Structures are given as structure tokens and as C-alpha cells.
Amino acid sequence: MNKPSMNPLSANALCFGSDLPAAGVPCHVDISSVGLSIQFSDLPRETVPFTALAVEAGGFDHDQLVVKWASNGVGRTVYLKEPALIVSFRQFVPPELMADLERTAVSVRRARQRRRTFLLVAVGSVLALVLALWLGFDALVRMAVARIPVEWEQAIGESARRELLAGQTVVTEGPAVAAVQEITKRLTDQIEENPYRFKVTVVQSDIVNAFALPGGYVVVFTGLLKKAESPEEVAGVLGHELNHVLLRHGLERIVKTLGLVAVVAIFVGDQSGLIGLAKRLGIELVTLKFGREQETEADLSGLHLLHRAKISSDGMIRFFERLSESDKLQVEMLSTHPMSAARAERLKAEAASLPGQTPEPFGFDWIKVQESLGHWEAGTL
Amino acid sequence: MKSEILYPGAFPMVRVDLASGECVKAESGAMVAAAPTIDVESRIEGGLLGALSRKVLTGEKFFFQTLRATRGAGEVLLAPTVPGDIVILELDGVNEYLVQKDGFLAGAEGVKIESRMQSLSRGLLGGEGFFILRISGRGQLILNSFGAVHKLELKPDQEYVVDNSHLVAWTATTSYNIEKAAAGWIASFTSGEGFVCRFRGPGVVYIQSRNPGGFGAWIRQFIPVSQ
Numbered sequence: 001m002n003k004p005s006m007n008p009l010s011a012n013a014l015c016f017g018s019d020l021p022a023a024g025v026p027c028h029v030d031i032s033s034v035g036l037s038i039q040f041s042d043l044p045r046e047t048v049p050f051t052a053l054a055v056e057a058g059g060f061d062h063d064q065l066v067v068k069w070a071s072n073g074v075g076r077t078v079y080l081k082e083p084a085l086i087v088s089f090r091q092f093v094p095p096e097l098m099a100d101l102e103r104t105a106v107s108v109r110r111a112r113q114r115r116r117t118f119l120l121v122a123v124g125s126v127l128a129l130v131l132a133l134w135l136g137f138d139a140l141v142r143m144a145v146a147r148i149p150v151e152w153e154q155a156i157g158e159s160a161r162r163e164l165l166a167g168q169t170v171v172t173e174g175p176a177v178a179a180v181q182e183i184t185k186r187l188t189d190q191i192e193e194n195p196y197r198f199k200v201t202v203v204q205s206d207i208v209n210a211f212a213l214p215g216g217y218v219v220v221f222t223g224l225l226k227k228a229e230s231p232e233e234v235a236g237v238l239g240h241e242l243n244h245v246l247l248r249h250g251l252e253r254i255v256k257t258l259g260l261v262a263v264v265a266i267f268v269g270d271q272s273g274l275i276g277l278a279k280r281l282g283i284e285l286v287t288l289k290f291g292r293e294q295e296t297e298a299d300l301s302g303l304h305l306l307h308r309a310k311i312s313s314d315g316m317i318r319f320f321e322r323l324s325e326s327d328k329l330q331v332e333m334l335s336t337h338p339m340s341a342a343r344a345e346r347l348k349a350e351a352a353s354l355p356g357q358t359p360e361p362f363g364f365d366w367i368k369v370q371e372s373l374g375h376w377e378a379g380t381l
Numbered sequence: 382m383k384s385e386i387l388y389p390g391a392f393p394m395v396r397v398d399l400a401s402g403e404c405v406k407a408e409s410g411a412m413v414a415a416a417p418t419i420d421v422e423s424r425i426e427g428g429l430l431g432a433l434s435r436k437v438l439t440g441e442k443f444f445f446q447t448l449r450a451t452r453g454a455g456e457v458l459l460a461p462t463v464p465g466d467i468v469i470l471e472l473d474g475v476n477e478y479l480v481q482k483d484g485f486l487a488g489a490e491g492v493k494i495e496s497r498m499q500s501l502s503r504g505l506l507g508g509e510g511f512f513i514l515r516i517s518g519r520g521q522l523i524l525n526s527f528g529a530v531h532k533l534e535l536k537p538d539q540e541y542v543v544d545n546s547h548l549v550a551w552t553a554t555t556s557y558n559i560e561k562a563a564a565g566w567i568a569s570f571t572s573g574e575g576f577v578c579r580f581r582g583p584g585v586v587y588i589q590s591r592n593p594g595g596f597g598a599w600i601r602q603f604i605p606v607s608q
């Protein structure tokens with residue numbers, strides 16, 4: 001037998017290669033200033049200089065140091081898991097490999113953290129259950145949502161956006177896109193401490209609706225632009241939508257829908273778990289119906305945002321009134337935003353309480369914007 | 382500790398020979414018969430929390446019995462609950478295996494058993510629960526499968542896709558991702574939520590030729606429903 005083998009008692013690593021058994025061959029590895037030396041029981045010791053080595057993290061928990069090189073044209077992979085070996089590797093490694101090793105160290109640290117999540121999830125589940133009974137599930141959801149980092153939110157929103165836009169025609173340029181961007185910018189410029197970078201997408205569709213997805217992805221359908229009598233109406237809808245994002249309403253719905261597991265995942269810091277769960281819901285994310293309280297909250301904050309941006313709130317109120325009267329508009333908007341005449345009334349009262357101001361007009365011609373979308377039918381509701 | 386598979390095939394049994402003072406950790410309920418010199422210790426592996434995590438969180442009968450030859454050398458006969466192969470693996474202190482919780486039958490005294498959580502997404506999407514066993518240390522590890530056991534040998538970077546419910550064990554050097562199964566993977570009698578594991582070498586993956594969940598669903602159709 002000329003395959004390398006080893007007395008298992010002195011082995012401290014496993015060596016793999018296309019010519020070696022798949023389970024790996026036990027070997028003895030030493031690290032010195034020269035490089036990595038490896039010995040199989042029946043073969044002479046071989047020393048590989050650091051310059052020939054590549055490192056990465058590997059194994060079930062990404063807690064092993066995987067060292068790769070080519071020996072006489074044959075690829076060799078060694079898995080090191082003994083802490084002492086990894087420490088001496090770090091000690092002797094030349095600066096060129098240090099960056100790779102640092103990356104490896106990060107994933108090892110992450111692995112250790114994941115190991116801790118095992119206990120945390122156990123304890124967390126019990127704690128969450130107690131808290132849920134004590135505070136009520138809604139309060140727990142809000143606490144959890146407040147802890148979601150913006151990056152997670154973006155990942156969830158991005159995935160929902162991709163699903164929403166699949167098979168849709170995106171309008172990338174033209175007066176409509178410019179107009180929506182201008183309206184959005186007017187509004188977002190007035191948001192204090194805005195953690196999001198709002199990204200607007202205009203979609204060619206007769207659907208009369210707009211969405212703001214977690215993380216700041218705004219989707220406006222051309223159907224809404226066609227049906228809006230003025231840009232202020234669109235601004236009203238966007239002001240409302242943006243506040244669903246700022247107030248993290250979408251996340252609240254998602255976490256509520258996913259239940260206790262999601263709450264624990266958030267507290268324990270398992271991003272992949274939450275996003276996996278969210279992805280599982282898929283498109284439902286987008287069409288999750290907001291609650292009445294959330295709608296009112298988004299309405300009022302939206303109105304205040306319009307006011308700060310010096311956009312007349314008449315358009316928003318008018319649009320909501322039309323919405324509660326018209327069956328044609330209702331179908332789509334109402335599926336995601338329960339609407340009622342009472343909401344328009346509430347807005348009117350709130351608008352009256354705000355200090356008066358002279359609205360500043362937009363820099364585009366709304367008629368031209370609508371004409372660019374073809375088939376002009378505003379006001380034919 | 383020495384072990385031998387008796388009646389290899391669908392209904393095997395393992396005979397474990399223990400020297401005086403030696404012990405074997407066996408899945409509770411696995412013991413079929415034992416010499417009178419063997420005592421059953423219900424020692425809790427991994428402390429109380431470890432046992433709790435195995436027992437409560439895996440939602441399993443999983444709890445080891447330590448069978449020790451306290452009063453002299455003797456043999457123990459062990460058998461799994463389900464029909465299927467038994468495999469004996471040798472742990473040398475360097476290699477490690479991840480074992481699906483139903484796959485563990487017994488291990489030598491030097492074998493270390495931890496329950497490990499897969500990441501939430503792996504666990505949730507995988508459907509086979511959050512917990513698997515990470516087994517390391519030295520000595521023999523005895524696994525059982527439902528149906529025949531098949532060994533997949535993966536060279537570095539070689540990939541293989543396995544239906545989740547057919548997994549028994551894999552080496553810790555293999556990395557894997559759980560993916561939603563494409564159409565065609567899903568057995569007709571299951572709920573339709575199919576998941577597969579994409580393994581990446583180097584390492585070895587043991588799979589079983591029968592799917593316990595699928596078999597359960599098949600059996601269920603013959604059980605008369607009361608009321």
C-alpha cells in the first residue's frame with residue numbers, strides 16, 4: 001500500500017485530496033516559521049512554504065482552518081481543528097496570508113456565536129413565552145422589531161422586491177420616473193435621521209397602488225400615476241407609504257405572522273433564520289394587510305411629512321376621499337390598505353390643526369407626465 | 382470494546398463485548414439483552430442541561446444509557462427500533478460526524494456526544510428539527526439507518542444533493558446547505574414541502590435507502606380512522 005496512512009494516536013489533522021480516501025487521511029501537522037509540515041506514518045515529512053498555501057474556514061461550524069496547496073500537481077486540503085495548531089499558524093503566518101486568516105477568524109468567531117445561540121434559543125423561547133403572556137404578544141413584537149438591524153430589513157425588502165418585480169416591466173426613464181423621483185426626494189429630504197436609502201421603482205401596470213417595502217424599497221405602479229389627478233395625490237400616497245417603512249409596519253406584520261420563532265430569532269441575532277423565514281412567506285410579504293392602527297399612524301405621519309415638505313395635503317385627502325367612494329380604485333389599494341371615509345375625515349381635522357403655509361409646486365408638468373404613460377384617463381373615475 | 386454486527390441486512394443486531402470496567406453508551410431502548418455482569422447507569426451525558434436539551438428540545442426519547450461491565454467482562458446485545466442496516470465507524474480523535482438524531486445507536490466510552498443546533502434557517506427549512514448530534518472523540522460509533530445504508534464519498538469541492546429525510550450522518554468536514562427541493566424530488570404522499578441538502582466535499586455522507594416520514598405516510602393510509 002502506498003497511500004499515506006498514520007497511526008491515529010499521533011494524528012492531529014485530516015488530509016484530503018482527489019487521490020486520497022474521501023473520509024480523509026489522518027496526518028500529523030506542525031507549523032513553523034518555514035511553513036506547514038505534514039507527515040503521514042509511512043511517508044517522509046513534507047514541508048510546504050507559506051507562499052504555497054491558501055486558507056479558509058471550513059467544516060460544519062466553519063470552525064476549522066482549511067489549508068490548501070498543490071503537491072506535485074495534486075491538490076491537498078488539510079482540516080485543522082486543534083486550537084493549538086490554529087494558534088501557531090497565526091503566530092507564524094507571513095503578512096501576505098494574514099488578510100485571509102483574518103477573514104477566517106471572523107467566521108470562526110461567528111461559529112462560536114452560533115454555538116451560543118443554541119442555549120440562547122432555548123432560554124429565549126421560554127423567556128419570550130413568559131414575556132408574551134405578561135406583556136402581550138403585540139408589545140413583544142414591537143420590542144423585537146425595534147431590534148432588527150437596518151441591514152436585515154434591507155435583505156428582507158430586497159428579497160420581497162425581487163419577487164414583486166419578477167416578470168414585471170420596470171419603467172427606467174422618462175417623465176414618470178423623474179416625477180416620482182422628485183416627489184420622493186421632496187419627502188425624504190424632510191425625514192430626520194433617515195436610516196434608509198429610499199429606492200424608487202416605477203412598474204408598468206394598471207394596478208392602482210404603491211408599496212413601500214422594508215428597508216426603503218418603494219414600488220409605484222403606473223396605474224396609480226394615471227389615476228391620480230395631481231402630483232400631490234401621488235405625494236399623499238407616497239407620504240403614507242414611506243411612513244409604513246419608517247414606522248416599520250411591514251416588519252411588525254412579518255414578525256407577527258411568523259410568530260414566536262421569529263421573535264426569538266431576532267433576539268438571538270439569527271439573521272439568516274429570519275430572512276429564511278421571511279423568504280418562505282415570499283410574495284405574501286408584499287401583500288400583507290396593514291392593521292387599522294398602522295394605517296392611521298401612517299396617514300398622520302404622512303400628512304406631517306407632506307407639511308414639512310411644503311406639499312399641499314389637499315391632494316392626499318382628495319385621493320383618500322376618492323378611494324373610499326370609488327369601487328374601481330378600491331380593489332387594489334384596499335387589499336393592502338383598509339380604507340374608510342373616516343380616514344379622510346381624520347386627515348382633514350389634522351390638516352386644519354397644522355400651521356398654514358404656501359405650498360411649493362413641483363418642477364414638472366403633471367399633464368405631460370400622464371401623457372407619457374399613454375392613455376390619459378385622470379378624472380374619469 | 383469490541384462490536385460485531387449480527388444478521389446483517391434488514392433486521393440486524395450488534396453484539397458489544399465489554400472488558401471488565403468498560404462501558405458503552407447506548408440509545409435508551411436499544412438494549413435487547415445483556416450478560417448479568419452488566420449494569421445500567423442512567424448517567425446524564427453532557428450534564429443536566431445537555432440531557433435536557435437532548436430530551437426536551439429534540440422532542441425525542443433521546444437519552445443515553447450507560448451500560449457498564451461493573452461486575453466483570455460481558456456482552457450486550459443492541460438493536461434499533463426500525464428495520465435497517467447498522468454501521469460501525471471508528472473515531473480516531475481527528476474525525477467527527479454529524480448524526481441525524483434517529484441515527485445514533487451506540488458509542489464507546491471515549492466517544493463524545495453533543496447536541497447541536499443547526500442554524501434556524503437550516504432547521505426550519507430542513508423540517509427535520511433544529512437538533513443534530515455532533516459526535517467526536519475516540520472509539521467506535523454505531524449508527525443505524527432505516528433501510529439499507531449507502532456511503533457517498535466526496536472529494537474536495539465535489540457536490541451531491543440528498544433528500545433530507547434520507548440523511549443518516551456526515552463528516553464535519555463536509556459543508557452543506559439546505560435547499561427547497563425542485564419538482565421531482567418530492568414524494569407524492571408527503572405534504573409537498575420537500576427539502577434537499579446540497580453537500581460539498583471533502584468528506585463522507587451516509588444515507589438511508591428508506592424515508593421514515595414517507596413510510597409513515599404510506600402506513601397511515603391502511604390504519605382505519607375512528608369516527
Ligand SMILES: [Zn+2]
Pocket residue numbers: 240241244290295298336337
Ligand atoms: Zn397603508
